[in-house]
Amino acid sequence: MASIRKVLIANRGEIACRIIRTCREMGIATVAVYSDADRAALHVRMANEAYRVGPAPARESYLDGGAVIDIARRAGADAVHPGYGFLSENAAFASACAEAGLVFIGPPPAAMEAMGVKTVARERMRQAGVPVVPGSPGPVTDEGEALRLARGIGFPVMLKAAAGGGGKGMRKVDGEAGFSAAFLAARRETQGAFGDDRVYLEKYLDEPRHVEIQLFADRHGKTLWLGERECSVQRRHQKVIEETPSPIVDEGMRRRMGEVAVRAARAVSYAGAGTVEFLVDARRDFYFLEMNTRLQVEHPITEWCTGLDLVRWQIEVAGGGALPWAQEDVRPRGHAIEARVYAEDPARGFLPSPGRIKALRVPSGPWVRDDGGVYAGYTVPIHYDPMISKLSAWAPDRAIAIDRLRRALSEYLVRGITTNVRWLRRVLDHPDFRGGRYDTTFLARRAKELATDPDPALAETALLAAAAHAFARDEERARQLTGLRVQGGDAWKLAGRRSALARGSWSR
Numbered sequence: 001m002a003s004i005r006k007v008l009i010a011n012r013g014e015i016a017c018r019i020i021r022t023c024r025e026m027g028i029a030t031v032a033v034y035s036d037a038d039r040a041a042l043h044v045r046m047a048n049e050a051y052r053v054g055p056a057p058a059r060e061s062y063l064d065g066g067a068v069i070d071i072a073r074r075a076g077a078d079a080v081h082p083g084y085g086f087l088s089e090n091a092a093f094a095s096a097c098a099e100a101g102l103v104f105i106g107p108p109p110a111a112m113e114a115m116g117v118k119t120v121a122r123e124r125m126r127q128a129g130v131p132v133v134p135g136s137p138g139p140v141t142d143e144g145e146a147l148r149l150a151r152g153i154g155f156p157v158m159l160k161a162a163a164g165g166g167g168k169g170m171r172k173v174d175g176e177a178g179f180s181a182a183f184l185a186a187r188r189e190t191q192g193a194f195g196d197d198r199v200y201l202e203k204y205l206d207e208p209r210h211v212e213i214q215l216f217a218d219r220h221g222k223t224l225w226l227g228e229r230e231c232s233v234q235r236r237h238q239k240v241i242e243e244t245p246s247p248i249v250d251e252g253m254r255r256r257m258g259e260v261a262v263r264a265a266r267a268v269s270y271a272g273a274g275t276v277e278f279l280v281d282a283r284r285d286f287y288f289l290e291m292n293t294r295l296q297v298e299h300p301i302t303e304w305c306t307g308l309d310l311v312r313w314q315i316e317v318a319g320g321g322a323l324p325w326a327q328e329d330v331r332p333r334g335h336a337i338e339a340r341v342y343a344e345d346p347a348r349g350f351l352p353s354p355g356r357i358k359a360l361r362v363p364s365g366p367w368v369r370d371d372g373g374v375y376a377g378y379t380v381p382i383h384y385d386p387m388i389s390k391l392s393a394w395a396p397d398r399a400i401a402i403d404r405l406r407r408a409l410s411e412y413l414v415r416g417i418t419t420n421v422r423w424l425r426r427v428l429d430h431p432d433f434r435g436g437r438y439d440t441t442f443l444a445r446r447a448k449e450l451a452t453d454p455d456p457a458l459a460e461t462a463l464l465a466a467a468a469h470a471f472a473r474d475e476e477r478a479r480q481l482t483g484l485r486v487q488g489g490d491a492w493k494l495a496g497r498r499s500a501l502a503r504g505s506w507s508r
């Protein structure tokens with residue numbers, strides 16, 4: 001296969017920037033695409049060329065595979081990197097790229113298809129001898145049948161979307177009483193999210209841990225596992241903090257999980273980077289949950305410990321290259337942790353907090369990496385996922401890695417919008433996290449202890465706004481509120497300035 005010289009990145013935000021960086025190191029030219037909401041985005045500035053792909057809504061821009069392929073052709077790109085999300089797990093898009101003569105930097109479409117529908121994937125895995133979470137053999141449409149199956153599996157059960165992803169359409173049902181309503185609601189939610197109302201049942205595993213294996217396969221028959229990632233710090237089934245190695249995985253368990261993951265990948269003739277996700281129960285038995293046929297958000301921690309650039313190897317493998325190592329050569333070192341930094345307000349139910357970033361100081365220093373997608377002066381749009389960066393740190397051992405990430409988080413300064421940075425520090429400081437004693441229910445169970453006060457900068461804004469309001473009627477009252485010697489119009493000016501600073505958070 002001809003070598004890849006120009007890559008179109010069919011994505012935005014931090015992952016587009018991250019892919020562009022590796023391309024630049026490899027001497028590969030980059031083409032960005034952007035929606036109307038992203039004209040001034042960082043990935044547009046970083047790429048060699050950039051083209052408008054459509055209006056702000058993702059469905060009309062980043063999810064428009066035809067438009068993306070047209071641009072790739074126009075720009076003379078020879079490959080497309082889909083990042084994660086958007087078109088990354090869309091087998092039809094991968095096939096369309098191939099038909100247009102473009103290398104899709106990802107697995108073969110057939111492998112994506114086999115893993116794309118969870119019920120189909122579960123059946124394939126069962127046949128390949130991979131342990132799956134016990135549950136219904138396929139999707140269930142009839143409520144009576146679903147209830148019968150639930151009784152057989154034993155409550156509590158989890159209703160899940162066959163076409164699922166992103167935690168959508170997932171519902172825990174504790175007993176028969178709530179089953180009917182939950183079944184209807186899950187189908188409706190699934191239809192809304194994926195245009196497909198098929199749901200299936202899984203045994204609800206009590207306080208499980210989410211541990212996943214990073215895989216890499218070339219197109220010459222070699223499939224390797226690159227260690228695990230523990231991703232049990234989750235909010236609403238979405239990962240927030242990830243670490244490797246997992247505090248509960250020992251050498252023997254790691255090898256067993258790695259070998260099972262390789263078996264899963266081989267069963268679908270996998271190639272490229274992929275991740276097999278497992279749920280681990282209290283007895284440390286592990287069960288296949290799903291396979292993500294793309295680069296994961298949390299891949300940097302595997303890069304820290306293996307010293308490999310996974311994007312570089314994605315490009316090498318897609319171009320026909322062979323992985324030059326044997327399994328014994330892969331020896332992850334030390335400990336890495338990543339925290340996802342969001343434009344959201346933990347004090348207000350984690351409400352997204354888009355808006356203009358007035359000032360930004362990004363952490364740095366020894367063994368710290370910030371995978372960001374924003375800059376000072378940039379406006380975080382409301383249309384997409386509010387993750388603005390992933391901050392990760394490496395150290396020889398877990399305790400120092402936690403201290404280091406905590407130190408790095410304390411350097412983060414984002415003005416103008418609210419972020420979850422202070423809350424992340426509280427999570428890292430929690431004795432259960434420090435002790436490695438946590439499962440997927442940790443954040444929900446400890447929500448009260450982890451709660452942060454409203455951002456002091458915003459509290460001040462509220463106070464000044466109140467003062468300004470009072471000032472309009474009563475100068476003395478304004479003075480009491482602020483302790484300031486307010487003179488004609490000062491409070492208005494001050495409050496105006498502060499609320500402009502925090503506009504993103506206050507406008508919603």
Ligand code: ADP
Nearest residue numbers: 158164165166167168202203204205210237440
């Ligand atoms: P999605 O693809 O929508 O992200 P997953 O199947 O990957 O959904 O599951 C996401 C998370 O939901 C898991 O990491 C776990 O916390 C929880 N979960 C999923 N299935 C179960 C189950 N059967 N029992 C308990 N928790 C589950």
